[in-house]
Amino acid sequence: MHSLKRSVDSCHCFGDVDRSLVDRMKKQGVFLLQCVVKLFLNIGRRPLPFVVVVLVLVAEINQVDVRLEDLAKEFHDIVLTCRTRYRELLETLMIVAQVLPWGKDITKKNIAENAPFVI
Secondary structure, three states: HHHHHHHHHHHHHHHHHHHHHHHHHHHHHHHHHHHHHHHOOOOOOOHHHHHHHHHHHHHHOOOOOOOOHHHHOOOOOOOHHHHHHHHHHHHHHHHOOOOOOOOHHHOOOOOOHHHHHOO
């Protein structure tokens, strides 16, 4: 959690984003990381790729233009690992969203649009 908060503050990708939006992104990111821990997605894995993918997903939710490749490079992480973790996170969010009344309409392609409701 500390790594996510520190990363958002020091990352060049979020330098021109409004501070209130950055604070909201931090809160959403911390919640998603807590979900990653509770859903056991990070067991036996390095935590930094999850920080990268949570930041990418939160940026996408808040319409901030950030590329996964740029964040992975800035965090000195492997892009392929981050892409794999991103797919795993989206699949897990899709499974969690199936419980909602409109959950049958949620797919991997539109989970990012529905993520604020799922969160």
